Amino acid sequence: MKFWQNLSWIETDQQIECARFAEEVGFDGVMHGDHFCFPDVIRSRYPMSPDGAAPMPTDWAYPDLWVTMAAQAAVTSRLRFAAAIYTMATRHPIVTAKATGTLALLSGNRAIVGVAPGWMKEEFDAAGIPFERRGARLDEAIRATRKLWGGGAVEHHGEFYDFGPVRLEPMPGYALPIYIGGSGEVAWKRAARLGDGWIGGGDAPEDVPELLATLKRLRAEAGRADQPFETILPLTRPASVDELKRLHAAGMDATVAYPFMLTIGPRSTIDEKKRAMEAFARDYIRAFA
Incomplete structure (x- = not known):
């Protein structure tokens, strides 16, 4: 079982040290939230809450996640980084490819899109x-x-994007891992067709085996059952070590420590965050070592 720390919404000046310490105590990766921007007035229904209200105020921190990951990569050696979740459709593919391709080169291909x-x-x-x-x-x-990640002269002529030939140099020459998120059958089918993995939005431990079975079935139907696929599943309630071991045996590859905003409050010192990560490592990570 792999363990990730969600670093969404923390004080931006603590991001680098939090990543360094997460690696030190044994986390496999850190996650970052994203929005193109956060409008002051939101009438859209948030799909992950019963009443449709978004849980985050409009002034919570969303620094550029690719810049943040690059800074964290410079002070770590094995820690991975994941966007959870990047709203890719609000950006042009050239913008996405340039930022993430550069990050892949600077980090040694440690980022998940x-x-x-x-x-x-x-x-x-x-x-x-x-x-x-x-x-x-x-x-x-x-x-x-x-x-575009493949490098060289690239052109694309589709329904939504039409460009090229263009060059983005340097590009890594390989495709970065793209993990799919969302909720429901449409999202699961997208993960089966196009994804290298799945990042959940929060599931109850007792619901995870059925979700894993669904993803496995859909990947087989898409003809991709033999390809690598990683599941990173935040849980809606804390699970015991024994529960996590059963879920791992069922095919759950990784889970996520809750954002500090939800555990120790909207403002906390770097030492408080370190104590929280150390406690999680003691209770969970070392149990799987």
């Missing part, structure tokens, strides 16, 4: 991108970005 269609219409409005058909736009953006 976690993507989902997005839920906030106001974010798309601010980006000047139609909210409608955002899923189809995301699918095409994934394909175009993977072509």
Whole structure:
């Protein structure tokens, strides 16, 4: 079992030291949230809460995640980094490929591009991108970005993007791992067709085996059962070590320590965050060592 620390919403000046310490105590990776921007007025329904209200105020921190990961990569050697979740459809594939391709080169290919269609219409409005058909736009953006990562002269002529031949140098020459997020059957099918892994939005431990079985079935139907696929699943309640061992045996590759915002409050010192990570490492990571 692998363990990730969610570093979304923390004080930006603590990001680098938190990543360094996460590696020190044994976390496999750290995660970062993303929004193109965060409008002050949000009427869109948040899909992960019962009442549709977004849990985050509009002033919570969302520093550029690729810049943040690059800074963290400079002070770590094995820690991985994941976008959870990057709203890829609000950016042009050239913008995404340039930033993430550079990060791959600087970090030794330690970054995961976690993507989902997005839920906030106001974010798309601010980006000047139609909210409608955002899923189809995301699918095409994934394909175009993977072509650009290969390097050389690239052209793409699709429904949503039309460019090239263009060059982005340097590019890594390989495709970065793209993990899919979201909720429901459409998202699971996208993961089966296009994803190198799945990043959950939060599941109860008792629901995880059925989700894993569904992903396995859909990947087989897509003809991709033999390809590598990693599942990173945050849980909606803390699980015991024995529960995590059973879930790991069922095919769950990794889970996530809750954001500090939800455990020790909206403001905390770096020492408080270190104590929280050390406690998690003691209770969970070392139990699997």
